[in-house]
Amino acid sequence: MMENILEVKNLSKKYKDFELKSINFKLKKGMIMGFIGENGAGKTTTIKAILDIIKNYKGEIKIFGLDNKKNDKTIKEDIGVVLDDMFFPEILMPIDINSIMKDNYKNWDSNLFFKELSDFSLPKNKQIKTFSKGMRKKLEIVTALSHHPKLLILDEPTSGLDPIARNEVIDIFQDFIQNEECSILLSSHITTDLEHIADYITFINDGEIILSKTCDELLEEYGIVKCNESDFKKIDQKDFIKYKKNKYEYEILVENKKEFLKKYNVTTIDKLTLEDLMLLMIKGVK
Amino acid sequence: MLGLIKKDLLMIKSNIKTLFIILVVYGVMAYQGQMDLSFILPFMSVMIMISTFSYDAYNKWDAYASCLPNGRQNSVRAKYIATLLLIIITTAIVTILMIAIAYARTKSIDLESVFSTVLGTAFATIILQSFMYPSIYKFGVEKARIGIFIVVFGIAIVGGIIAKYIDFKPMFQVLDNLGNYWMIILPVVMILVLYLSYKISEGIYKKKEY
Known part of the structure; x- marks a missing residue:
């Protein structure tokens, strides 16, 4: 079939x-x-x-x-x-x-x-x-x-x-x-x-x-971490896909929210939207 | 393919009012002896077919048609068949009108003269379209329109210059010697030229990217 x-x-x-x-x-x-x-x-x-x-x-x-x-x-x-x-x-x-x-x-x-x-x-x-x-x-x-x-x-x-x-x-x-x-x-x-x-x-x-x-995989597993510069510096490069530096914070696109939460002391990971994903994938850096 | 032919005929139909008005105006002028009706409708048919190309280009119809079953293969064929149908219809209408007007004006009809005039006009129309269509498929309507204008203008100038130095009488003599055979030869040549033009357009269209 x-x-x-x-x-x-x-x-x-x-x-x-x-x-x-x-x-x-x-x-x-x-x-x-x-x-x-x-x-x-x-x-x-x-x-x-x-x-x-x-x-x-x-x-x-x-x-x-x-x-x-x-x-x-x-x-x-x-x-x-x-x-x-x-x-x-x-x-x-x-x-x-x-x-x-x-x-x-x-x-x-x-x-x-x-x-x-x-x-x-x-x-x-x-x-x-x-x-x-x-x-x-x-x-x-x-x-x-x-x-x-x-x-x-x-x-x-x-x-x-x-x-x-x-x-x-x-x-x-x-x-x-x-x-x-x-x-x-x-x-x-x-x-x-x-x-x-x-x-x-x-x-x-x-x-x-x-x-x-x-789509479920993407929206469930991927996430956006928002943190300040000092927290960002503690994050291993291989643990995120891309990041974007805003005026007051860093936005970091992560592939596995759960793993990331276990490894780092992060309180909030925003749920991903496809718009965020596009923005970070295109405008973000690594 | 019938659907694609229909599409061109429906586009022509939307111009039918214009055709009718032109027909009436020129019909009256022809009746008053101010105008020869023979070339008006066939040449209007050229303009109408060209306008179908313009609408096609504006709405990127050719790309859309390529997504239909056999769309790419049949699009060009449909355009040529619609052209031929339009020429046949307009030529038939003009023939009937010319006979009717001649009869109304003089109560006598020179059929041979009517047929030869109408056939000559149809021939010129088909030759013009046979040159135009491959150019349109290759370069687009706007460029092709300008190109054809330059070519026709160029031929007229060069022809005029040549005519001063070359005696065309022997050529006309050959045509005279053909007698009534040209009534058969002319349509055969028309079909051959149109077919050749179709094959060239088809070749261009098949390779086209959208």
């Missing part, structure tokens, strides 16, 4: 001023992977390679156990995508999208498409160019879901949405993986959304995967 819905092995791609360096990660069935990293870290390039819309990359990408290049058509029947700023020409209307997509996907479900449009209060007979950014994003999500895909690849799907719409969208994503057959790869800057829904977090920085763990 196929366990991994997506496998990325040694993915490399060179540009003049940027490089993806041997990216490796796996996404299991029924899981949501949050793909995080700062702008220009390589998230979108990785997603584009997975979708085979960039060329000349090295490495192996398997989706549903099949090579993404050799089985392009078969694979894409079962993938739904929301890509940043890439969509249908804006002079078209949602009703046109239905008409086009039902001839593109074997499993296109017009009833589902119109139901979701109605649930999101999106008009079906208005040109996309009249939509707000949030409405447009919702339409992209509805379109991605309406052929019953097994894998959703979403690049910043919640950007531009207000908190209520974001909540609705996150509920839809959670419903999507309920049957435990479907998975989501979701890149987002809105890390609080990921804390709510992601099972795994994969963190890319400067073209390299620097961390890929379950």
Whole structure:
């Protein structure tokens, strides 16, 4: 039985001023992977390679156990995508999208498409160019879901949405993986959304995967220690990942809260948020 | 692929009002004898197809289409088929209108003249599009538009200069000798040129990164 819905092995791609360096990660069935990293870290390039819309990359990408290049058509029947700023020409209307997509996907479900449009209060007979950014994003999500895909690849799907719409969208994503057959790869800057829904977090920085763990593992085991300079000097370098010196204190990212507490006389270790993690991993030093 | 052809036709449909207005205005002018109707619609079809490229580029449609099943393979083909359909439809409308206007004005119709005019216009339209599309796929709409303008302008100037020194009469003689065969030859050449253009565009598109 196929366990991994997506496998990325040694993915490399060179540009003049940027490089993806041997990216490796796996996404299991029924899981949501949050793909995080700062702008220009390589998230979108990785997603584009997975979708085979960039060329000349090295490495192996398997989706549903099949090579993404050799089985392009078969694979894409079962993938739904929301890509940043890439969509249908804006002079078209949602009703046109239905008409086009039902001839593109074997499993296109017009009833589902119109139901979701109605649930999101999106008009079906208005040109996309009249939509707000949030409405447009919702339409992209509805379109991605309406052929019953097994894998959703979403690049910043919640950007531009207000908190209520974001909540609705996150509920839809959670419903999507309920049957435990479907998975989501979701890149987002809105890390609080990921804390709510992601099972795994994969963190890319400067073209390299620097961390890929379950979200629970990260939020439970990792922590942030805040201390003064004299306490900081007592801490062994190998006992923390990165630190950041603020105006009045040091913030230290530790990998194992419990071990750290046993070893050092520290009274408080703050619970980690993904935002803290990103900040310390990128801006912190060692 | 049907879905992708539909997409281009639906985009054209959203310009249908403009086409209709132009048709009415030029139809009236043609009836009054102020204007030759033959080239208006086919050339409008060029402009409309170019505008579909602009909308595609603005919304990064090609990247999105590459994520659809067989999207990359079928996108270019769909664009060419939509172009051909549009040319056939506009040419048919113009033919009917020209016959109707000629009949309304003079109560007599020179069918051969109508067909030759319409076929010539369709030929020119297809040749223009066959040059434009690969350039658009390679350089994008804006650069290609400027490029084609320079090339057409350049050809006109060079052609004008050459015409001063070369006698084209023998060439026209050859065309005259073809008699009515050119009615068959011209569409065959059109299809061949368009097919060649399609293969070039497809080659460019397959290698494209988004």
